[in-house]
Amino acid sequence: MGFLKNKSLNLKRYSLVLFSLLFVIACHSRIPSEALKLDSESLQKRQLQTRVFQTNDESKVLAACSSLLQDLGFNIEESESELGVIVGSKDRSAVSAGKVVGSLLLGVLTGVYVPWDKNQKMRACVVTKPSGEEKKNVAVRVTFQRIVWNTQNQITIMEGLTEPEMYKEFFDKLSKSLFLEANEAF
């Protein structure tokens, strides 16, 4: 009797697991409602990611951006000068010593292999746009994002990069690059 009771419990548990699995497979993953909505942070991010340069020569700025992306180790993936778009990407290591040690320790403690982050693809997109009255300026907006894979080739991080320091450094370098282009130093 006890055996039977146990079995039926197992059956119940079994169906529960299968049911949840079914749910995962059939899962109608829905787009988050705020995904395509402008929010209060949108303007803030735009300001962070944009600088205006006093020139009406959009193609010159675009060329400076393209050289800068190369300076930063990006490979140009796509460009459309008519719309002021350049897209670059690069693959880099995502290994951090601390995380590897943590994973190894956890692995030893639990006896299970714990993967750690191995490599990442970083993407940068620069968009130029004539701005200001009479279009005498050129606004440059850059956006970064990255995808990180672990040692089992699973994606662990997908994110836009928003640290202000990254953008500040990028635009500092762009100012220098524009200066170099203007003087045709290289």
Next chain:
Amino acid sequence: MKRFNITKFSVAIFFLFLIVGCASTQKQLLDSDASQLQLRSIQTRAFDTTDKEKTLRAVIATLQDLGFVIDKADATLGSVSATKLDRYALRMTVTVRPKGDKQLLVRANAQYELTPVEDPEPYQNFFSALQKAMFLSAHDVD
């Protein structure tokens, strides 16, 4: 007896998986579930302008405002593709083409992770953001 039941149960569940998990390749390829006409009206708006380049630039600026990184842009074809990564991957393609000689049609379609976005609401949000960038109102298209 009990063991037999479990086996039978597993087989039934297995077939259920097949039904739920695998839509046919043709269905996936051609997304035959959605009504073509309905989808078009959800994804398309008309704007009272003929300036294709300005519209494409506004589309790009809007996508950037929404956190997308541009993947591809083609002024001749009038198309822009972009991806947003925010713990999820959302990919979007927007095309701009003339409608008559006074209007432009803007069509957007999005893919969230592995599924097409077919709800009207995300598209309404997108076009409401685009309207602001264009300083023009978006008209529904029949």
